Amino acid sequence: MGTRTKDDFYHGTKAGVVGGTTMVIDFVIPQKGQSLLEAFDYWMKKADGKAVCDFAFHVAITYWNPKVQEEMEILCRNKGVNSFKMFMAYKDSFMIDDADLFHAFKKCESIGALPMVHAENGHIIKENSTILLGNGTTGPVGHQLSRPENLEAEATNRACVIAENVGSALYVVHVMSKSASEMISKRREEGNKRFFGEALAAGLGTTFPTDTSDYASLAGHIMGPPIREDPNTPRALMESLASDGLSTTGTDNCTFDTCQKEMGKHDFTRIPNGVNGLEDRMSIIWNNGVKTGLLSPEKFVAVTSTNAAKIFNVFPQKGCIRPGSDADVVIWNGESSRVISAKTHQHNNDFNIFEGMTVVGNTEVVIVKGKIAYEAANNIVSVEKGWGKYVPTPCYSPKVFRAVGMVLAADKYTDKYDNIDLDEILGNQRLYQKYFDCIQGKGKCTPDGAELKETIPEALKTECAKCSDKQKAGVEKVLRHLIREKPDDYKVLEDQFDPEGVYRKKYEDLKKKVEEGKPIEY
Numbered sequence: 307m308g309t310r311t312k313d314d315f316y317h318g319t320k321a322g323v324v325g326g327t328t329m330v331i332d333f334v335i336p337q338k339g340q341s342l343l344e345a346f347d348y349w350m351k352k353a354d355g356k357a358v359c360d361f362a363f364h365v366a367i368t369y370w371n372p373k374v375q376e377e378m379e380i381l382c383r384n385k386g387v388n389s390f391k392m393f394m395a396y397k398d399s400f401m402i403d404d405a406d407l408f409h410a411f412k413k414c415e416s417i418g419a420l421p422m423v424h425a426e427n428g429h430i431i432k433e434n435s436t437i438l439l440g441n442g443t444t445g446p447v448g449h450q451l452s453r454p455e456n457l458e459a460e461a462t463n464r465a466c467v468i469a470e471n472v473g474s475a476l477y478v479v480h481v482m483s484k485s486a487s488e489m490i491s492k493r494r495e496e497g498n499k500r501f502f503g504e505a506l507a508a509g510l511g512t513t514f515p516t517d518t519s520d521y522a523s524l525a526g527h528i529m530g531p532p533i534r535e536d537p538n539t540p541r542a543l544m545e546s547l548a549s550d551g552l553s554t555t556g557t558d559n560c561t562f563d564t565c566q567k568e569m570g571k572h573d574f575t576r577i578p579n580g581v582n583g584l585e586d587r588m589s590i591i592w593n594n595g596v597k598t599g600l601l602s603p604e605k606f607v608a609v610t611s612t613n614a615a616k617i618f619n620v621f622p623q624k625g626c627i628r629p630g631s632d633a634d635v636v637i638w639n640g641e642s643s644r645v646i647s648a649k650t651h652q653h654n655n656d657f658n659i660f661e662g663m664t665v666v667g668n669t670e671v672v673i674v675k676g677k678i679a680y681e682a683a684n685n686i687v688s689v690e691k692g693w694g695k696y697v698p699t700p701c702y703s704p705k706v707f708r709a710v711g712m713v714l715a716a717d718k719y720t721d722k723y724d725n726i727d728l729d730e731i732l733g734n735q736r737l738y739q740k741y742f743d744c745i746q747g748k749g750k751c752t753p754d755g756a757e758l759k760e761t762i763p764e765a766l767k768t769e770c771a772k773c774s775d776k777q778k779a780g781v782e783k784v785l786r787h788l789i790r791e792k793p794d795d796y797k798v799l800e801d802q803f804d805p806e807g808v809y810r811k812k813y814e815d816l817k818k819k820v821e822e823g824k825p826i827e828y
């Protein structure tokens with residue numbers, strides 16, 4: 307905040323790739339009052355041509371007004387952004403209040419996006435900080451004292467309560483304490499599978515140093531919410547991942563060097579918040595999760611890759627190895643060991659929070675979109691600057707908007723027209739043309755045609771989440787017919803309903819399946 311991170315998109319993604327991460331989702335953070343679209347474009351310029359693996363964006367909402375709402379819609383519909391982060395901390399800069407959180411969550415729900423929160427009570431942090439500084443506690447330990455675990459748990463619970471009142475989904479980023487993780491896991495156990503929590507490499511892999519004499523080490527570990535001192539926290543967070551209480555693992559990779567961290571030498575509130583994690587995330591999770599018996603290798607894949615790909619709606623392009631998926635492949639050696647050090651890491655930084663730790667479980671070979679990018683054997687890093695491209699994350703992620711029990715009867719499409727004879731329409735050119743003209747807005751619509759026209763955009767985005775089985779079969783029939791018999795009409799509809807090409811990848815998969823005569827999976 308107020309100072310530039312050491313890792314740019316080149317160094318950050320390179321570190322990620324060497325460690326086995328083949329796609330990143332970064333946070334676009336607009337300044338208060340700045341256009342969200344302008345901030346998005348600025349971030350795109352920072353990433354494009356530099357990233358060595360694919361990337362996507364979450365966009366932060368740092369203030370609230372009608373223009374923000376409009377821009378959220380544009381980002382969602384046309385730019386491939388399906389998640390927005392709100393800060394409950396950083397009072398007087400990025401924090402927004404509960405009413406705005408309520409409205410932002412509501413907006414997300416209405417446009418098929420996922421609201422994310424940084425959950426800490428910013429008001430109390432500010433009051434605590436003032437008292438601590440007044441008492442002469444100016445060093446990094448003040449950061450920890452001003453942000454106790456209960457402020458994270460309280461805000462996490464509050465975010466859940468707000469989302470429950472709105473009826474929205476929720477994703478809590480960087481969950482750093484057991485009590486905060488329990489706020490989410492409790493809801494998930496009760497059946498709300500639309501709430502998700504993310505653990506970080508930092509929280510799973512280390513604790514805050516106890517040697518209070520080493521400023522560089524203490525400041526190097528400063529982030530929000532804090533890395534906890536409690537030695538039980540890393541295991542508790544890993545157990546939560548194992549039991550499906552938390553769903554994903556990220557890094558919030560945000561590195562500052564020793565010199566930048568010096569900014570807060572005499573006032574802990576001025577220490578830039580952020581630590582590394584991208585390069586070591588996978589090894590930390592294997593070492594502390596799989597080697598300890600808490601996670602199975604399958605669960606390791608789920609929490610490091612597949613779950614995130616599904617939640618952010620880039621599955622099966624990412625998050626699995628299948629015909630048609632991107633060839634992002636990590637060959638993993640579950641027994642090789644390495645000592646983590648800033649002297650040897652790929653980050654553009656002089657500090658590593660895992661310094662000196664021996665981790666078992668490391669990358670052997672990393673392939674990014676079909677190209678070998680790293681070979682451990684001879685420590686060959688052959689990443690290519692700019693090889694990474696922007697991956698749109700389409701709204702209405704089925705994982706978020708079609709979670710168990712979410713689609714209530716009232717959320718289903720009407721069954722009024724379920725008995726219409728599709729074969730008759732598709733087999734009769736004159737009848738077919740009438741429907742086709744109606745959908746394009748070029749001709750009059752029958753009531754069922756009008757209903758269809760209304761429904762198509764959402765049904766395509768949600769992969770027919772609100773369709774009954776019968777309706778899904780009908781959709782499949784129509785799509786097959788269009789792809790096989792009317793490819794030009796299919797193209798017209800593709801241009802009409804996906805002008806920016808945000809959903810094209812999904813359509814292409816579907817098209818391929820139809821061409822291969824395979825059933826469409828919903």
Ligand SMILES: NC(=O)NCCC(=O)O
Binds near residue numbers: 424529
């Ligand atoms: N986690 C962390 O301290 N990152 C910097 C900004 C933020 O809190 O999101």
Ligand SMILES: [Zn+2]
Binds near residue numbers: 480530
């Ligand atoms: Zn944050």
